[in-house]
Amino acid sequence: MKHLLFAAGVLCATEAVAETPVLTVYTYDSFVSDWGPGPSVEKAFEEVCSCDLQFVGAGDGAALLARLKLEGARTKADVVLGLDTSLTAQAAETGLFAEHGQSPVVDVPNPFGEPGTWSDQHFLPYDWGFLAFVHDKTKLAEPPKSFEELAASETKIVIQDPRSSTPGLGLMLWVKALYGDKAGDMWGALADNIVTVTPGWSEAYGLFLEGEADMVLSYTTSPDYHRIAEEDDSKAAALFDRHYMQIEVAGKLAGTDQPELADRFLQFMLSDAFQGIIPTTNWMYPAVTPSTGMPEGFASPLGQEQAVLLPPEDVPGMRDQALAEWRAALSQ
Template identity: 65%
Template sequence: MKYLTLAATTLFATQAWADTPELVVYTYDSFVAEWGPGPVIEAAFEAECACDLKFVGMGDGAALLARLKLEGARSDADLVLGLDTSLIAAAKETGLFAPATVNADYDLPVTWEDDSFAPYDWGYFAFVHNADLTPPANFRALADSDLKIVIQDPRSSTPGLGLLMWVKDAYGDEAPAIWEGLADNVVTVTKGWSEAYGLFLEGEADMVLSYTTSPAYHLIAEEDATKAAAAFDEGHYMQIEVVGKLAGSDQPELADQFMQFMVSDAAQSVLPTTNWMYPAVTPQGGLPESFEPLIEPGKALLIPNDDVPALREEALAEWLSALSQ
């Protein structure tokens, strides 16, 4: 009798698990790290969706789009989380994304209007350094210095692509000369942000391409005030990270629910101290105190989404030419 009861219970549990819908979200590695927002958001969303949320990490943000292009309509993903404003136009060109409606009171430096992608956080790119270093005030000064920097590859990394757009937006036709000057400052180019930041922390470079919010991590997580972000007088390039639903998703309603969840207070409140970015919607409790001393760019730079693809090819060619010499 006990055996029959156990067998029936096991059969019921197996059937219940089989009936649980699975929602697959492609994202970048740092999002799903144990210290990232992924584990917290997974638990919170599963508590309300009665589903199995599966995050799949794959490198950096730009690598997500490359993976989707490779898989095409055969992709197992229902959503992609981690593309940004520099990749939206290219993502739409694939025809793989479906329209989506998300209701949110966004607190962004720009007005958001898009019928496929919803922003969940944003920030400004910056070069992070040890606080005892006197940083350069702009790219020209950096190029004239002996400082060593670590940057990310724009072909696989959204910060790397953001850096290309930053230089291009700030200097236009003078961008090739800026890259020629910066070439001997670059210690190495990594595939993604995590590897680059790790090299900086290991003392392999004086500065690393990251975000104005990065010092907040060290303050909160490590009680370490020795890191700072350099303020550049030509302005700082903005990154807005987005989530989008794939047209081939077999869980479209769950995908819509997840997109709406990402702008809810449950998700937005954890992003500042796990993804170390500004939330797209101000949490009910506001921002952490450690965000107050962060540098405020005097000028926010952002190239319109539709203009990025053409400029990207031009800027990439200039970057490759300068670093190959």
């Protein structure tokens, strides 16, 4: 009888697990790291969804789109979280994403419309920030204040590959937006400053922390992590006149077999429960400011007049030329 009861219990448990819906979310590696937002987001969403939320790390942000293109309609992803507005036009053209059907009010500065509005029908924002070169104040007291000053200096930097990394792509577009037809010349001038180009942000920042370079391409908010989490005020962002603004987004796959659950996740993503996790785990500005406000010590964002952000539909046409200039300059 005990054996029969045990077998019945195992069967019931197995059926319960089988009936639990699974939502698969592709994202970038740092999001799912122990110190990233992933673990806290997973716990918070599973408390309200009666589901199994499974994050799948897929390299850096730009690598997500490459993986989706490779998998096509066969992808196991229900949601992709970690693209940004430099990739959304290209992502929408694949036909792999469904419209989200929401009209959220967000706190993301919007250079393309009225503040607080969001018009992209395929992708919703979850955080944003400004790219910047981060340095150690104890080792580099007077950082360059422009790309020209950087190129003229002996400052060594680590950057990310624009073909696999959204920060790397953002840097390439930042230079292109500022220098236009002269962007190739600027990359040629910067080539001697570049120690290495890494596939993603995590590798680049790790090399910087190990002392392999004077500065690393990251975000104006990166020093907040060291100051708040580590009580270390030695890191700072070198401020230029203008900085590329990155808006990170998520979207639902058209072929998902969990469309309602995917919609619930996107709605949850803009709630206090998710947005309150972002500042001190992803170290970016939340798309919707939590009701509790921002953490004490978190730096105020740069002004919109300092933002460089290209309309998403303009990026595909600019990207190929910018990438050719980048590759030519760095291969010499």
